[in-house]
Amino acid sequence: MARKFISGNDAVAEGVRLARPHVISAYPITPQTIVVERLSDFCEDGSLKAIYMHVESEHSALAAAMGVSSVGARAFTATSSQGLLYMAENLPYASGARMPIVMMNANRALATPWNIYGDQMDSMFLLNAGWIQVYVEDAQEALDMMIQSYKIAEDPRVMTPFMVNLDGFVLTHTYEVVDVPEQELVDAYLPPLKLAENMMSLEAPKSLCITAGNNFNMEFKIKQNEEMNASTAIIAEVDASFAEVFGRKYHGLLEAIACDDAEVILITTGSVAGTSRMIIEEYRNKGHKVGLIKLRYLRPFPTEALAKVLKDAKAVGVVDKNISFGYEGTIFTNVNSAILQSGLTPKVHNFICGLGGRDVTKENIREMFDALLSSAAGDSCEKIHYMNVRCAL
Amino acid sequence: MNKPKMKSFTEPKTVTDYPLGATCPSDHITSINAGWRTYRPVIDQEKCVLCMRCFLVCPDGVIDKSSDRLEIDYDFCKGCGVCAYECKPKAIKMVKEAEFNG
């Protein structure tokens, strides 16, 4: 095992190299660019024996990856923001075809106004695309998820494309010490992709991405949904087997931190989870019963796991680095549905922050916990809070 | 006649039985096109010089040349009339389908 001081993007590239995709088809976009630069280097120096396709757009990046996957080869692509939305049409296409493509997405704001910095508007836009969506907290998790993602996506019970999300700049460009596993270990853990029944072959020719009219279409879609829901078990299974081999675990769908006796719980994703960990310790030392959930997967959505952790909470806060205009933060809507379905009745609050790269500071997290504690104590409190705003609301 | 054959299709009984992805085996014809025809091409074997022009130009590929005379796969002929129109010795006649059903 090597230890390297590298950025989140470098860690993604290292993870991809270890996963040995056959073909990489990608188009550069800030802040994903370093990933494709590194992968081109690896293809050039021979340390990754893959074909690098210089596609002319993100739309073609994913379309080419679908062609690669359709014959049973391992495909990788990476994108961000406008690029993700440009390829949007192809996302449900790939998931309907059940192609185990892995894509890294550097979470970035959407125009307009133009902005190259991090928020999660882009991937939230595509929550309904039928892709598994994971949000990582640091560079190590980014690297490890490149390996786990193929393991999960290619499981015959799952066969679903996989999007690994890193907060733009905050994770993609931050340097950290990362353990890079041995190739032999990864090879043993992640064997080559097996030809599945939805792939083309000379032995058993197939017709792919077919038409199913109003007489058959619904059953195809129900199957897709049932099997995606069932992938929650495989996600947990792979996280456990990964821990056995590589010694690191990420607690599957979500990680609950100090939630056992917590009266208020803050639900976070990605880099905000990292910032919040420090505040938890601080508030616990002060005697506040606060807890933290690092929501890792948004699809499949961990309804049951969430309900289990939230069952005794008096107030629940949800951090959203996105807005569904005309409503609220997208994760908030999803969490509320899970709470309602589980018969829980905590007070719920939405903290909208970090849009277009606005900092989410420790002080902001403190403000969130303070609001939740006061709400739990019975004070009336606004439903939606915009954090770290530079002018009056 | 040596043309692709119809495949039997059993509708999946449960959602689990449906194909993985939007996939189906190729070479999987489950319905015929005979009902499309108003006119039916009929080959006059006496006049036919086996130039194979009709075999070449048929958009549906229903003319079979695997034996010593040309045959038409009427399950899949749509009756477009291209074969008769292109036949130089006028060996193919388009005959009203009703005449065969009476």
Add this chain to the structure above:
Amino acid sequence: MMPKITAKNLTNDELFYGHKACGGCGESLAVRLAMKILGERTFASLPAGCMSAVSFIYPNMAFKTNAIITPFASTGAVAAGVAAGLKALGIENTYSVGFAGDGGTADIGLQALSGAIDRGDQIIYFCNDNEAYMNTGIQKSGLTPYGTRTTTSPAGENLPGSVTTKKNMFEIVAAHDIAYAATASVGYLEDYMMKVEKAKSVKGTSYIHILAPCPTGWGTPSEITISLAKEAVDCGLWYLAEYENGEFKLNKDPKAFTPVADYVKKQGRFKHLTETDIEHLETQRDKKWLKMRRDWNK
């Protein structure tokens, strides 16, 4: 020399059969013959359009070989991905081909096609040109000729139908310095089959642009598809050419053209054309041929 492919030596095996295209569909004939020449180790990529709509309706599958419907814009990219996947897996002696329509090629699919040619991807790309968006019900595309009545270029008191001319796809493709490009017509099938056979041994990207009448969209009787496609070439509104080793070549240079009026008057889509409109078509034709005869090898 390549052996000439004729009706007599062409295989009896059908690899595209039982599809639901309209009777007399020129495009389905172009696909059928190409598949016969390419053979069973072919992987076909077809975007949204007539050919995919008529041949992948669950559970009725018309392709005998591997085939995939692609997003509308993605024929070039998916076919290139298939080729890359096969190469990476070491699966040899296969063909990755795309069959797109005129809109799927000259409009929405142009970018992905350009990318594939630029990379020199090992694919054969067919543009089956029936001169409008037929699958959606006859709307104008970038390859719709001047004076064509479509449902989005109506002919009336103010407009003669489409007022633009056909995008010059063959030369656009050639301008990429593609390994091999050709135009063809379902009216000249031996020429077309020769070009498909040639594309099989090309190293890099091949492009074959074949004019294929659509009886439904053109307003013509289904039986005249082949003869009409021949007449399109004979009257000079379409041409048979190749681009190879950086050189253009005219495959057919008629001494005299048949009258354009005879060609257009057979078709409902041109029924409204006046003598002036037809003269305009002839002027365009003559300009084009002047250049081709002057600049291209014969």
